Amino acid sequence: xxxxxxxxxxxxxxxxxxxxxxxxxxxxxxxxxxxxxxxxxxxxxxxxxxxxxxxxxxxxxxxxxxxxxxxxxxxxxxxxxxxxxxxxxxxxxxxxxxxxxxxxxxxxxxxxxxxxxxxxxxxxxxxxxxxxxxxxxxxxxxxxxxxxxxxxxxxxxxxxxxxxxxxxxxxxxxxxxxxxxxxxxxxxxxxxxxxxxxxxxxxxxxxxxxxxxxxxxxxxxxxxxxxxxxxxxxxxxxxxxxxxxxxxxxxxxxxxxxxxxxxxxxxxxxxxxxxxxxxxxxxxxxxxxxxxxxxxxxxxxxxxxxxxxxxxxxxxxxxxxxxxxxxxxxxxxxxxxxxxxxxxxxxxxxxxxxxxxxxxxxxxxxxxxxxxxxxxxxxxxxxxxxxxxxxxxxxxxxxxxxxxxxxxxxxxxxxxxxxxxxxxxx
Numbered sequence: 001x002x003x004x005x006x007x008x009x010x011x012x013x014x015x016x017x018x019x020x021x022x023x024x025x026x027x028x029x030x031x032x033x034x035x036x037x038x039x040x041x042x043x044x045x046x047x048x049x050x051x052x053x054x055x056x057x058x059x060x061x062x063x064x065x066x067x068x069x070x071x072x073x074x075x076x077x078x079x080x081x082x083x084x085x086x087x088x089x090x091x092x093x094x095x096x097x098x099x100x101x102x103x104x105x106x107x108x109x110x111x112x113x114x115x116x117x118x119x120x121x122x123x124x125x126x127x128x129x130x131x132x133x134x135x136x137x138x139x140x141x142x143x144x145x146x147x148x149x150x151x152x153x154x155x156x157x158x159x160x161x162x163x164x165x166x167x168x169x170x171x172x173x174x175x176x177x178x179x180x181x182x183x184x185x186x187x188x189x190x191x192x193x194x195x196x197x198x199x200x201x202x203x204x205x206x207x208x209x210x211x212x213x214x215x216x217x218x219x220x221x222x223x224x225x226x227x228x229x230x231x232x233x234x235x236x237x238x239x240x241x242x243x244x245x246x247x248x249x250x251x252x253x254x255x256x257x258x259x260x261x262x263x264x265x266x267x268x269x270x271x272x273x274x275x276x277x278x279x280x281x282x283x284x285x286x287x288x289x290x291x292x293x294x295x296x297x298x299x300x301x302x303x304x305x306x307x308x309x310x311x312x313x314x315x316x317x318x319x320x321x322x323x324x325x326x327x328x329x330x331x332x333x334x335x336x337x338x339x340x341x342x343x344x345x346x347x348x349x350x351x352x353x354x355x356x357x358x359x360x361x362x363x364x365x366x367x368x369x370x371x372x373x374x375x376x377x378x379x380x381x382x383x384x385x386x387x388x389x390x391x392x393x394x395x396x397x398x399x400x401x402x403x404x405x406x407x408x409x410x411x412x413x414x415x416x417x418x419x420x421x422x423x424x425x426x
Contacts, residue, residue, distance in 0.1 A: 007033065008040055015047050018207040023047045038068035042075055049082055050207070058082045073103030077112035087418065089119035107137035114146045121240045126150045141167065141174055148180040152187060155238055160184055175205035182214055187234050191221035212304060219301040220291030229287035241418065248416070251280075281412055282350065286316055289353035293317020308356050315352035319345045336393065337382035340401070344378020347408045354415050363420035370411060374404045 011026030027044040031037065045061035048054040062079045069075060077099035083092035096113035103109045110133035117126035127150040133143035144167050151160035164184050167177035182197035195218045201211035220226040236244055255277045263270040292313030295301045305313070323345030330338030348371055355367035381397045388394065414420060 005030075008037075008043075011040075011043065011047070015043065018050075018205065020047050020051045020207075024051070036068060038065040038072065038075065041065035041068065042078060045078060045082060049085060055082065055085050059086065071102060073099040073101075073106055073109050075099075076102065077106075077109045080112040080116050084115050084119040087119065089116055092116035092119060105136060107133040107140045107143060109133075110136065111140060111143040111146060114143065114150070118146065118150065123150050123154045123238070127154070139170070141171060141176070144170075145174075145176040145180055148177075148184075152180070152184055153237055155234075157184075157187070173204055175201045175208050175211065178204065179208070179211050179214060182211070182218065186214070186218055186221060186230065189221075189227055189231075191218045191227075194218040194221070216295060216301075216304050216309070217291070219295045219298065219304065220288075222298075223291070223294050226287060226291045226294065229283070229291070232284065245416065251277075285350055285412065285415060286320070286353060288357070289313060289316025289349065290320070312353055312356040315356060316349045319349050319352065323349075337386040340382040340385065341378055343401075344374055344382075344404070347404060348374040348378070350408050350411045350415075354411055354420075358421060360419070360421050366414070366420060367411065370407045373407060377401065377404050 007026045007030035011023045011030060014020070014023035014026060024044060024047045027040055027047060030040045031044070034040065041061050042065040045058045045065065048058035048061055059079070059082045062075060062082055065075045066072075066079065076095050080092040080095035080099065083089070083095060093113065093116040096109065096116045099106075099109040099112055110129050114126045114129035114133060117123075117129060127147060130143045130147035130150055133140055134147065137143070144163065148160055148163040148167060151163060160180075161184060164177065164181045167174060168181060171177060178197040178201035182194045182201065185191075185193040185197060195215065198211050198215035198218055201208055202215065205211070217230070221230060236247070239247065255274070258273050258277075259270050262273050289312045292305060292309045293316060294313075295305060296310060296313045296317070302310070323342045325342070326338050326345065327342030330336065330340075330342055351367045351371035351374060355364050355371050358364045358367065377400045381393075381400055385393055385397055
């Protein structure tokens with residue numbers, strides 16, 4: 001038996017069962033016995049890639065494999081996939097091109113380039129590379145699933161349906177195929193069918209985090225409100241990040257122009273238009289948190305939520321309802337402290353939803369700090385004004401509250417920065 005073969009085979013078995021911690025331990029044992037095996041380093045990299053917070057280690061492992069066998073294109077293709085998960089799409093594209101140069105007839109190398117293009121949100125280029133991969137190997141399920149995703153993200157509904165049907169016909173036990181089928185159903189507003197496919201995907205692969213998140217989306221889509229939000233998302237996802245920013249800025253300029261025109265006609269029309277724009281802006285940010293809140297109210301669905309998602313639901317949905325209620329009661333009874341606390345709860349929903357479910361440490365720190373400021377200032381000013389018992393708020397109270405308002409508004413702009421949602425290196 002080859003040195004380290006027993007540990008390696010045990011690691012492979014654990015990996016296939018989704019027991020990544022144990023698999024990684026066995027792979028490391030195999031490396032300790034046979035440190036010159038590039039294959040073990042590559043498998044360790046794939047294993048670490050599936051473990052939370054270990055993507056940087058996955059990159060280190062695949063780099064070791066490349067050092068041991070720099071002429072094997074599949075190692076560089078795997079490196080491209082790791083870089084994609086680290087949100088380093090441009091580097092991933094370079095690695096994929098290197099893989100293709102070494103293995104021009106290997107379907108996996110072209111599939112890795114398709115994945116790199118997808119990480120850069122270049123859907124059409126990703127589609128072309130996925131088709132190139134399938135031309136070399138028509139049974140490549142990885143490329144087939146990537147192609148299905150590319151087609152859906154471009155709004156090519158009929159082509160996507162054909163591809164998904166083919167994937168399921170070829171392998172009904174493919175978790176990724178059911179995942180694609182679920183999103184296709186959700187895009188057609190068929191949340192029941194989406195739930196079925198997401199559940200089937202999780203049955204096949206209980207560790208598939210994407211399927212769990214998709215299942216939550218399908219649960220939330222039971223609400224007509226959330227269905228509207230998803231339609232907006234499906235529309236915007238067709239564009240690159242730069243194009244989406246252009247659309248957002250375009251909406252803002254249209255808003256400013258519209259307000260200026262309506263103000264000349266009648267001030268009330270300008271106020272109404274500004275209110276509609278504000279609802280549109282906040283609706284896009286708060287919808288996921290409200291969706292989590294709606295799921296919390298469903299006894300059969302709430303078990304799918306993580307702790308952070310439950311907190312997000314309470315902070316956004318619960319905070320919004322409680323905040324509005326307190327603000328109304330405060331206004332009716334002329335209780336300024338209640339109005340302040342209610343306003344702070346409502347304002348805090350935006351930084352809260354950006355902080356609680358954020359993957360980025362930097363993002364959690366930025367938005368978490370804003371959330372803490374809004375809540376603490378709201379509570380502190382409310383207590384201070386309650387003690388003062390004055391009809392007019394103190395100047396410093398107004399200044400602090402305005403600061404919270406400015407920071408909340410700032411979230412609507414910096415909240416779209418990818419650097420505040422994903423860490424380049426974990």
